[in-house]
Amino acid sequence: MIPRVTATVDLSALTHNLGIVRKLAPRSRVMAAVKADAYGHGAVPVSRALEQAGVDALAVACLEEAMSLRQARIQAPIALLEGVISGEEAAQAVYEQLQIVVHDHWQIELLERLPDSARLTLWFKLDSGMHRLGFPLADVPRLREVLARHPLWRFAGWITHLACADEPDNPFTREQISRFEAALEGVPGPRSIANSAGLIAWPQTRVDWVRPGLMLYGCSPLPQVSAAALGLRPAxxxxxxxxxxxxxxxxxxxxxxxxxxxxxxxxxxxxxxxxxxxxxxxxxxxxxxxxxxxxxxxxxxxxxxxxxxxxxxxxxxxxxxxxxxxxxxxxxxxxxxxxxxxxxxxxxxxxxxxxxxxx
Incomplete structure (x- = not known):
C-alpha cells in the first residue's frame, strides 16, 4: 500500500542539531524538549536518538508523556515541565524517577504528603516576567526553607522561561535575566534560562542548563535568521x-x-x-x-x-x-x-x- 502522506524524520539531523547546541553552550548541560510528541516528530524514536547521542535530560509537559518514554525503556532523566497535579501523580513520578518542576505552593503540599523516605528530584520554577507558571521571585527565601525541611529531596535547580527571546532587540529579555539573577544572588543551585531562542540570541542565558526545543528539529526560532545560517538541518x-x-x-x-x-x-x-x-x-x-x-x-x-x-x-x-x-x-x-x-x-x-x- 502506497501512503498518501509521509513524514520522514532524519534522526541524524537531530544529533547534528544537538551538536550545534553544544557548540553554542559548551559549558552547559542540555535538557532537550520532547514534549508534544517531540514537536510532532515522534517522542519515542526522537528521545531514543537523543539519549544515544548523550543528551543530559529530556523535558516533557506532563506525566502521560513521560510514561510513554519510560514504557519504551528510555532511561535518560526526564523533567515534567508542568509538574504534577495530584498525589497519585506525585507518587508515580517518584517511582519512575522523574524530575518534577514545581511552580506553585499547592504542588509543594502534594509532595510533602509523600512518605519521608521518598527520593524525589525537583526543580523550582520562578516567574521572572512571562506570567504563565512560576513562583514570584520574592518567594525564593521561602522555597529555600522548604528545601531545608526536606534534606532527602534532591534539588535539581532553579528554572525560568523567557517571553520575548525571539526578539533580539526587545529589552524585556535582558530585564528577565536581571530579575532572575538578582533573586538568586548568593543562592546555591543550578540555573536554567535558555530555550532555543535564548540559547541563540542571548549568550548570557547559557548557564548551567539549556533547554533547546525547536532548534533540535532543524528550525530557527528567530524570524530574521534562517536555520541554514545557524547550521541546523531540518529533521x-x-x-x-x-x-x-x-x-x-x-x-x-x-x-x-x-x-x-x-x-x-x-x-x-x-x-x-x-x-x-x-x-x-x-x-x-x-x-x-x-x-x-x-x-x-x-x-x-x-x-x-x-x-x-x-x-x-x-x-x-x-x-x-x-x-x-x-x-x-x-x-x-x-x-x-x-x-x-x-x-x-x-x-x-x-x-x-x-x-x-x-x-
Missing part, C-alpha cells in the same frame, strides 16, 4: 504525491469558492494532502510546494483531503510525482508564514493519517 520531510493533472482555460475557477482564477490556459495538479492530514486551511494561493526540485504554488483553497497547485513552473510534472510540503529545500518556518503561524504548529498539527518513517 522532518513532509511529502505527498500528485494524483491528477488537469488543464483549464483562462478564467476558470479552482476549488471551493473558486478562490483561484486561471490567468491563462494552464495545468493544475491535485495533491493528496489536506487539512485532515495537518495541511492548514489557512494556506492560501501562492503558498509554495516543491515538485521535481522546482517550486509550484497553491491554487485554490485547501480542502479536507487535497490541495491544488499551479504547475506552470513545472511543465513536466505528472501523476505520481512526489510533492514536498516542507523539509530540506523548503523550510517549515518559511511555509508556516503563509498560514500566519509558526513551524511549531505545523509539526504538532500533523494527524494520524500521516505515515511516519525514521532513518
Amino acid at each position: 522532518m520531510r513532509l511529502e505527498s504525491r500528485i494524483i491528477a493533472v488537469r488543464e483549464y482555460a483562462a478564467g476558470e475557477g479552482i476549488g471551493y469558492g473558486l478562490s483561484f482564477r486561471c490567468p491563462e490556459r494552464m495545468r493544475i495538479g491535485v495533491v493528496a494532502i489536506g487539512y485532515a492530514d495537518g495541511m492548514h486551511r489557512a494556506f492560501g494561493n501562492g503558498t509554495p510546494v516543491m515538485v521535481r526540485g522546482r517550486r509550484a504554488y497553491l491554487a485554490g483553497r485547501v480542502s479536507m483531503d487535497m490541495i491544488t497547485v499551479d504547475l506552470r513552473e513545472v511543465p513536466d510534472a505528472a501523476v505520481g510525482d512526489p510533492v514536498l510540503l516542507w523539509g530540506e529545500g523548503l523550510p517549515a518556518e518559511e511555509i508556516a508564514g503563509w498560514a500566519g503561524t509558526l513551524s511549531y504548529e505545523l509539526f504538532c498539527g500533523l494527524t494520524q493519517r500521516v505515515r511516519f518513517r525514521y532513518r
